[in-house]
Amino acid sequence: MDISRSFGGARALDGVSFRIGKGEVLCLLGHNGAGKSTLVSILATALPPTSGTARVAGHDVLREPREVRRRIGLTGQFAAVDENLSGRDNLVLVARLLGARRAEAGRRAAELLDAFDLNAAADRPARTYSGGMRRRLDLASSFVGSPQVLFLDEPTTGLDPVSRAALWDLVRSCVAEGTTVLLTTQYLEEAEQLADRVIVLGHGRTIADGTVAQLKGRLGGSTVRAQLADPARSPAAAEALRRAGLEAVPGEPEGTVAVPVRESAALAAVVRALDEVGVIIKEISLTEPTLDDVYLALAEGTETAAGVPVAS
Ligand SMILES: Nc1ncnc2c1ncn2[C@@H]1O[C@H](COP(=O)(O)OP(=O)(O)OP(=O)(O)O)[C@@H](O)[C@H]1O
Ligand SMILES: [Mg+2]
CATH class of the missing domain: 3.30.70.2030 (Alpha-Beta Plaits)
Structure with missing residues (x-):
């Protein structure tokens, strides 16, 4: 890895490295502009790194981007939905683009409409959807291909608590089937709910890396x-x-x-x-310390008040 990315003179990522095992969930936490979306874009082959490279699902993002793309699902921070198509047709389209036959595409779309509670609106154009419904449709489309690695960039931003919990369940069931998940979030509860491991980014660098329990432990008491x-x-x-x-x-x-x-x-x-x-x-x-305390201490770029250095 050792991924760096600059935009003009500004370093958005500065030598970030990590490994995730198959079927693990890694949560990327970090303040606005920390580099989370940039890292996700690079790993999903949407953006080349300035230096360094990475392997995703066994393939190099720079040398074998097509192989990587066939094995991943991506939900960006901003929904990518065709407004004029119905929810069902959006999902069928994605399935067809991924190479599914018509009947299979229809079946997968129906399954996902069900899982994301979009049945009632399935045949209405997406432009008539509420923000949360659009978000769920966008998420559903990243699950279409049953990906080996799923990238979710702030997947639950703007979702109500019920939809958020439904997404967590869906992530857990994918993970149970062996999918690897990298998700970014501003919600610490989400990391506590889902993460096997947490990486905190600060100004493009890894400022903490460990389990939720380890991060809490570092806060010292x-x-x-x-x-x-x-x-x-x-x-x-x-x-x-x-x-x-x-x-x-x-x-x-x-x-x-x-x-x-x-x-x-x-x-x-x-x-x-x-x-x-x-x-x-x-x-x-x-x-007891919460992940919130850890996050705040790190986000301020300080040592914890207990005097324990938190950066690794
Ligand atoms: N296309 C671009 N051109 C110029 N600068 C960019 C571009 N994309 C990102 N940046 C800069 O890189 C830095 C990291 O941005 P990034 O979107 O990765 O942050 P983030 O952690 O996802 O933030 P947020 O929580 O707000 O989504 C920011 O300073 C941002 O302004
Ligand atoms: Mg972002």
């Missing part, structure tokens, strides 16, 4: 979150915590302090530190 009775006391609270050897993390709403801690006993230390300076606590909680 739990967080004590205290809501102050008087938001104006936030600076005093932060100062008292610092004196006690505890460091509040930035970015919390006014009147809340969040302190990463190594063990639950530190909860008492937080209470003591605040009590000493007369800061009254309205509510206090001890929470």
Whole structure:
């Protein structure tokens, strides 16, 4: 791999490498402009890398793009649907382009219309679809060829919770049949639901790579979150915590302090530190790290507040 891609002088990807095993799900997380879509485009042979190359389903994206294309499914961030055709005809068209006979194409289209809950609108032109329906139709078309490798670029953006859960089920059933999935997402819950492995991109580089559990582990521990009775006391609270050897993390709403801690006993230390300076606590909680915390810490390009470097 070692894939880089520049646009003009700007580096969108800077030496990214990874492997995914057959039947695994890799989630690519990263802020807007991190390079997720660029990476997906390169792996799906839609865009050449400036340097480096990759093998997808056993074939080189630069030397054997046709072989790669026959084995992949792709749903881009922006729906590619023929507005004048019905949902059914869109799917039949894709199946025919992939070489299916008419009857087989019809059968596959019917299956997918069912799986993506589009039956009621199947024979209406796609231009009459709602945004979420169009999104589902676009997704359905990436499943037509029963691909070995499926690329899903923000597949659930704009979907309602029911459709989102339906897509997750569909991804899981593809994976159970051996399909490899690379998906990008802004939803951390999605990574937690689906990913065997997560790669976080930041400005075109891999800033973290591991399982959801490993990423959480790197955050180092739990967080004590205290809501102050008087938001104006936030600076005093932060100062008292610092004196006690505890460091509040930035970015919390006014009147809340969040302190990463190594063990639950530190909860008492937080209470003591605040009590000493007369800061009254309205509510206090001890929470396990979530992927959200990991993502935020990485997205800020900082070390975690616990002082553990998160970049690998
Ligand atoms: N065709 C292009 N021409 C010029 N610059 C581009 C092009 N495509 C992408 N870029 C730039 O490359 C960088 C990475 O873009 P990319 O679309 O891969 O990000 P992303 O992680 O998918 O973001 P988002 O979450 O917003 O979809 C951005 O700075 C973007 O402006
Ligand atoms: Mg994108």
